[in-house]
Amino acid sequence: MQAAPIIKVDGLVKRYQKAERNAVDGVSFDVAPGEFFSLLGPNGAGKTTTISILTTTLAPTGGRVTIDGHDLATDAAGVRRSAGITFQTPSLDRNLSAEENVRLHAILYGLYPWRPTYRTMPAAYRQRLGELAEVVGLGADIFKPVRTYSGGMRRKLEVVRSLIHQPRVLFLDEPSTGLDPASRRDLWNYLLEMRRTADTTLFLTTHYLAEAEDADRICVLSRGRIIALGTPAAVTTSLLDRYVLLGATDARALRNELSGKNIAWQEHAGGSPYVRVAANESDVHALLKAIDTPLTMVRTVLPTLEDAYLALVERDELDLGATSGPAGIVLGAPAAPNGDGVAVAKTRAQPVAAGQ
Amino acid sequence: MSLAHEFNALLAIAYRDLLKFLRDRSRMVGTLVFPAVFILILGGAFGAAAQSGYQFEFQTFIFFGVFAQNMWQSSATGIISLIEDRENDFSQAIFVAPLSRYTILGGKILGESLVALTQGIVIFVFGLVIGVRMAPSQALALIPVAIAICLYGGAFGLILMANMNSQRGAQQVFPFLLLPQFFLGGVFTPVDKFNPVLAFLSRISPLRYAVDLMRGGYYGSVEGSAGAVLASQPFNLAVMAVSGVVFVMIGTAVFVRKERTR
Numbered sequence: 001m002q003a004a005p006i007i008k009v010d011g012l013v014k015r016y017q018k019a020e021r022n023a024v025d026g027v028s029f030d031v032a033p034g035e036f037f038s039l040l041g042p043n044g045a046g047k048t049t050t051i052s053i054l055t056t057t058l059a060p061t062g063g064r065v066t067i068d069g070h071d072l073a074t075d076a077a078g079v080r081r082s083a084g085i086t087f088q089t090p091s092l093d094r095n096l097s098a099e100e101n102v103r104l105h106a107i108l109y110g111l112y113p114w115r116p117t118y119r120t121m122p123a124a125y126r127q128r129l130g131e132l133a134e135v136v137g138l139g140a141d142i143f144k145p146v147r148t149y150s151g152g153m154r155r156k157l158e159v160v161r162s163l164i165h166q167p168r169v170l171f172l173d174e175p176s177t178g179l180d181p182a183s184r185r186d187l188w189n190y191l192l193e194m195r196r197t198a199d200t201t202l203f204l205t206t207h208y209l210a211e212a213e214d215a216d217r218i219c220v221l222s223r224g225r226i227i228a229l230g231t232p233a234a235v236t237t238s239l240l241d242r243y244v245l246l247g248a249t250d251a252r253a254l255r256n257e258l259s260g261k262n263i264a265w266q267e268h269a270g271g272s273p274y275v276r277v278a279a280n281e282s283d284v285h286a287l288l289k290a291i292d293t294p295l296t297m298v299r300t301v302l303p304t305l306e307d308a309y310l311a312l313v314e315r316d317e318l319d320l321g322a323t324s325g326p327a328g329i330v331l332g333a334p335a336a337p338n339g340d341g342v343a344v345a346k347t348r349a350q351p352v353a354a355g356q
Numbered sequence: 357m358s359l360a361h362e363f364n365a366l367l368a369i370a371y372r373d374l375l376k377f378l379r380d381r382s383r384m385v386g387t388l389v390f391p392a393v394f395i396l397i398l399g400g401a402f403g404a405a406a407q408s409g410y411q412f413e414f415q416t417f418i419f420f421g422v423f424a425q426n427m428w429q430s431s432a433t434g435i436i437s438l439i440e441d442r443e444n445d446f447s448q449a450i451f452v453a454p455l456s457r458y459t460i461l462g463g464k465i466l467g468e469s470l471v472a473l474t475q476g477i478v479i480f481v482f483g484l485v486i487g488v489r490m491a492p493s494q495a496l497a498l499i500p501v502a503i504a505i506c507l508y509g510g511a512f513g514l515i516l517m518a519n520m521n522s523q524r525g526a527q528q529v530f531p532f533l534l535l536p537q538f539f540l541g542g543v544f545t546p547v548d549k550f551n552p553v554l555a556f557l558s559r560i561s562p563l564r565y566a567v568d569l570m571r572g573g574y575y576g577s578v579e580g581s582a583g584a585v586l587a588s589q590p591f592n593l594a595v596m597a598v599s600g601v602v603f604v605m606i607g608t609a610v611f612v613r614k615e616r617t618r
């Protein structure tokens with residue numbers, strides 16, 4: 001049995017005022033409770049727009065959204081209670097200390113009564129703050145003005161703050177942007193740990209494909225539409241085949257032999273002496289045995305999520321001129337962490353990578 | 357969402373504004389510079405020119421005009437800082453909280469009113485230093501008056517702010533809406549000898565009622581003010597209450613709609 005989705009998005013459309021086209025253009029997906037869902041896409045794809053709508057700060061032009069059972073249109077307050085968010089742009093009050101930022105947030109979410117100073121706050125709050133300061137590695141620095149913090153510290157503080165009311169869903173809009181690799185890893189260790197202990201649903205947008213690799217499912221947006229949706233592995237393999245790169249001193253003989261034996265091949269790249277043959281791991285041995293022309297180069301190539309992502313986006317960009325009407329999105333298996341479902345828009349051109 | 361939650365949030369939002377002000381030394385110093393210039397230099401000049409035909413003491417008249425104007429304006433401009441907050445994305449963090457929008461904007465008005473009151477205390481002391489005299493009972497009567505003026509300024513700021521699109525736009529438009537009111541609202545000079553057009557404009561200037569309420573608080577009554585006070589306290593208060601509520605209702609509705617409809 002599969003749990004009911006915690007996020008349901010159906011036909012979401014957003015056109016900004018005076019804009020010529022939809023920033024979000026008919027997007028539908030579900031996210032399961034506890035899932036780690038990642039929205040990918042180039043700048044301007046509509047990621048922040050989508051997150052802003054899902055967190056009630058922006059009114060949609062059309063479509064329906066339900067979060068944790070609360071309908072966005074009729075129960076925005078319910079949605080706000082269920083959601084935590086780390087915005088793409090910094091949203092801490094730089095004039096206040098970290099503790100004051102956290103305290104303000106906690107009171108806004110109704111966790112504690114207002115008191116003018118840290119000392120007069122309830123003991124439960126002070127204990128919780130101590131734990132959080134520990135987790136973030138701030139220690140006594142939690143009482144210093146946010147102004148004095150590094151970018152990594154601020155980011156972490158924002159994440160900690162957005163988690164203090166224990167939201168069912170945590171929205172993170174490009175949380176690692178501007179962080180150095182160490183801070184980024186640090187932040188992610190914390191996020192994944194938090195996810196394991198609190199079973200929070202993570203809704204991430206990112207530019208870093210390495211972060212998306214850890215997601216249960218990824219959703220690739222381009223120009224406001226979903227162009228792929230599924231597990232990172234499924235999206236990768238559905239788009240790009242693994243292939244073997246072959247080279248021979250007698251390049252012509254190799255090509256003739258492959259054609260003669262009905263093995264589909266492709267030129268590797270313009271001017272390159274190598275050819276590509278699509279092959280999964282299990283096929284590689286058979287392929288090599290079938291070739292008699294002496295080979296000088298053999299390399300199996302496993303496409304990465306990054307390759308797949310770039311191919312997808314590039315393909316979508318090539319499509320720009322084409323009038324494709326509503327995107328022909330085929331939803332694969334429903335929201336299922338670790339499921340294998342993948343959906344790729346079918347109206348697009350064939351993948352640029354080697355076909356079989 | 358309980359009432360206690362909303363109330364605590366209101367206080368927290370208000371307190372944040374006060375803290376920010378108290379920590380900003382340059383703003384603290386600025387508090388005194390403008391009123392001092394107004395009262396000492398402009399006050400002297402206007403006073404000399406307008407003295408003829410009035411029975412009241414002009415420096416006192418101007419002091420209370422500037423005192424009211426300053427708190428009212430400080431509270432109003434403070435609300436405009438919400439636009440800046442929005443541009444810095446700080447307000448996003450407040451607006452995603454599960455709170456009534458009235459709580460958020462009400463907290464902001466309360467906060468800016470506290471800031472304005474703090475500035476008011478400084479100006480009040482300055483007034484005593486330059487020789488404004490009053491009985492302790494008169495001073496006490498000014499406290500509720502000052503609170504009403506600050507809240508009213510906040511309400512006026514809210515409706516302005518809701519209709520502005522950017523901090524820059526606000527900074528350009530604000531002086532045009534504010535400076536004429538110094539004159540029309542009678543901060544420096546009496547408004548009772550205006551021609552019909554100016555008299556009408558004066559009557560629709562919110563600042564007029566704030567300033568008059570302040571003078572009413574000091575002089576005690578219209579009759580006893582020798583022409584310095586225009587209307588009774590209940591009348592001024594009623595105008596401020598009604599228009600203030602309208603400002604807040606419309607301001608909140610417009611702000612919330614604009615905030616989400618981009």
Ligand SMILES: Nc1ncnc2c1ncn2[C@@H]1O[C@H](COP(=O)(O)OP(=O)(O)O)[C@@H](O)[C@H]1O
Binds near residue numbers: 050
């Ligand atoms: N406030 C706005 N007004 C008009 N257009 C906007 C606004 N915000 C974003 N856009 C446009 O909407 C599209 C999607 O933007 P956004 O959601 O920020 O993309 P992403 O977060 O994926 O980079 C872009 O073309 C952007 O220019």
Ligand SMILES: [Mg+2]
Binds near residue numbers: 173
């Ligand atoms: Mg973005």
